[in-house]
Structures are given as structure tokens and as C-alpha cells.
Amino acid sequence: MKKYKNKISLLLSMVVCILFVVACKKTLQPQELSELTPQNFYQSAADANAALITLYVPFTSNWGNDDPGTSGPTWYAGLYNADPKTYYARSMINTDEITNTAQDATTGPLENFTWGASTWVGPNDPNYYKVSYVAKATDIMSAINSSSAVPAATKTTYIAEAQALRGWLMWVLYDFYGPVNVKVNESTLSDTAETPRLSDTAYVNQMVNDLTTAMPNLQPSFNNDAANWGRISQGVANMILLKIYMRKKEWAQAQAQAQTIMNMGAYSLVTTPLIAGQTAYQSIFNTSANKEIIYAVPANLTSPNFWPQEVLPSDYASAPGIAAEASGWLVQYMPWAFYDKYDPTDQRLSTILTSYTNTSGVVRNQANGMPGACPLKYTNLTTNNEATSQDVVVFRYADVVLSMAEAINEQAGPANAYQYINQIRERAGVSDLSGLTQTTMRQAILDERGRELYGEGVRRQDLLRNGSYISTAISMGRQAQPYYTLFPIPQAIIVQGEGIINQNAGY
16 A cells, blocks of 8 residues: 555656656657556556656756655755755855855855754755655656566666666765665665665765666767757766766776766867857857757756846846846856956856946946856847746766866876866867976866856865865855765754664764
């Protein structure tokens, strides 16, 4: 009966979640499902695909969706929505790259490093509750495998896709909280007893196993397949593996993983403009599925790109070279100290606004009221109910190139790392680096990653890996403590765990 209830819960959640799926193409289109039961579902490949699509729900850029199949909060913000509560935004706004303007009860603790297990970041944290989707992935894999109606080849593909998505979800959770108590064994899905958090080794091994096991049965990429753009591919799975190895500072494995992606031949740096009148760098973010993008959330009516709206000033009217757009919310901005890390000739500045004309016709800039630069990133703006139609970039080949430089430098110094970091600098139109030590190259790579990957949700990871996340916060006057390198497990989970689930150290 418990297993049956679990299935019904999953199926009910699918009815709601499918209405909010990430994909905008026909194979990922939402379907209307009704009167679902464990007996009448998974009776075809279409059923299996409909179930699989629900696993993409966390990977949206929308405001969220109800999930009646779980306890706790029923509203899950998409991981790549730009609101301060999401995985995407929280990976930046407690760093030197992005400052949040609201400073209210929800964003103030995150901005100032004053969060705790019983604050908004804790019990109402929508990111932690993505753990439910790990269990859903496990359940869906089992159900597809058990179906006699789904063709064997389709089973193999869909199970691989679900397994890779499970590995990705586990990485998101690990990035914020360390290892957590996920359900990856179908035999435990109906258990009501709390289970302890996995050890770090066991959790990392599970992520790596999911991704590597799924890899051979995934498509290499979907950049040339518009109908399937938005589905997970070998490129995405390889990218998550690279993130894991970089986080664990397993430099030799990280180097090999970066080389694997480079050897795929599916991705490359965009070095010539894809859109007339734009720099090559600028055009990347305005051109869907180009060769530099390994994964992006496809923008559509249910999952649009809210980042420009979050960073544009509230009195914005126009700026040179930027298409018309409604005024924004000025939730996030780039501190001038971070902006000053750019060379004045850097072509990446074409995506950052330092002045604009406001609704009163007054030009605003650093000397006239702008609190920081506007990290626009996406410049071909079209208004769609305060959202834009550019895909939200998640993984990009430039990250692979800079990761290769870092992995090499950490093992053997800068000699063989120059060729990689200088590829990025040459595209930006700035001079090559030379004459650095291993220590100065380490800082140069961190700075280059900041300039190249700003607004893409990687700054927290970079500072953590560099060992400067806490010291950077302290230098900005924030009340950071050493244990803030992880967020707390929600207090509601600790209470519910009755001593079985341990809190992160320091909380």
C-alpha cells in the first residue's frame, strides 16, 4: 500500500509538473494527463517520455510549480530562475560578483552571511527540497524498466536520461549542502523511516556512477537538434563530472574530463560574431544552441529568462545598442570593484551597462547614482511579461577551457596552462598572460573566470575551490564564518530526522 501511495503521489505530481516543463520543443512538450493510476500508466513509450519530462521540472527558469507529491513546501522555484531564493542566484549574490539590493528579511541574511538553520535560508529553502526529485528519478527508472510496453531501446535511452538527471540533481544538492539523505535504491522508496546522510565518499561515488553509467546511452549533444534542445546529453553529463572533480580538487581527473569534452568535437569557442553588429562574446547569449553552449534552459512562455529584468534599473528607459525593454527591478547589480577587474578594451564589456537614460530623460552612471554596473549578459531584449526570450545559459565551453587551465596549473604550474587561459583572453581582445608563477596564475585564472563567466552561477563554486569564499566575504564587511562554506540542512528536516539526520557543522 505504501508503494502504491508513492506511485499515486508521483503520478499526481506529474499532472501538475508537466504543465511547467522546461522544454520548448515538440518532444518535450507538456501533455494533459488525467485519471492516472499505476495500472494504466507506462503503457507506451509516450507514457515513459511523459514521466521522464517531469524530472526536468527543477531545471527551469520559471518562478516555480506546485508539487503535491511531497511533504514540506509545495512551491518549488526553478533552479535557474533569477530570484534570490534559487540555486542560480544564491551561487552569485553572496560573492563579490553580484550584490543584492533588497536587503530584506529573506535576502539580507544571504547577502550579509547571517543566515542560520532556522532562518529563511533554512526551513523554507526551496533548493533542498529538490531531494524529492532524486527519489522521483529512482522511481521513474524502476517503472520504465518494469514496463513490458516500452521498447527495449527506448527503455535504455530513457533510463539513462533519468539516471543522468538524478546525478545532476545530486550535484546541485551537494554543491550547497554536502552529502544528503537521497533515495537511490528503489527498494527503499516506500520506507517511512529516516535514513542518515551518506558519507562524502559514498555520495560522490553515487553521482559519478550515475553519470558514467548513463553516458554511453545519451546523445552526444542536441545543439543541432532543435526538437530535442533542452534534453540532457553526453556533453552535459561530462560537464557535471568536470564540476565534481574540480570541486574535489582531483586535478588529474579534472584535466582528463576537460580533455574528454574537448575531444568530443561537439563544442568550441565562438570567435566570430554570430549576429551582425555584436561582439563574438555578446552574440553567444543571444543565439540559441550555438556551439559554445553545452546546456541552456530553453526560454519559452512557461520558462522565460528573468535575469535581465532582475538586473535592469527600475527607472530604466534606454541604453545605446540595447533593444527596447521594460524597466527592471534592480534586484542584483555588479559592484564597481568587480567591474574594475576588466581591461577597458575588454569586449566582454559589451554585455555590461555602465550608463543608461532613465524614464525622466536623465543619464545615470557611476557618478550619477548607479550603485553598480548592470550585468545584463543578454542584450537582444524583447519584452514578454517582464521576461525575455533568450535561453538561460547553464554550461558553456569557455568554462571547460578555463577549468583545463586551472587543473594543469594546480598540477604542474603555469607553463602549459597559458594556451588555455589565453584563448579566452584573445577572444575578449585583451593581451596574453605570461611570466606568472603557479600562485599568480591561480589568481589570474580566478579573475578570468569572474570576467568570463559572470552572471552564469559559478562564482561561489570558484571562490570555494580557490579557498577565498570566506575571506572575500570578510573583506566586503560581511559576517562570514568558516562553516558557511555549506548551507544548513533545513531545521524542519533535522527535527523530522529525530537525531538520524545530522546538521552541517557549525549550525
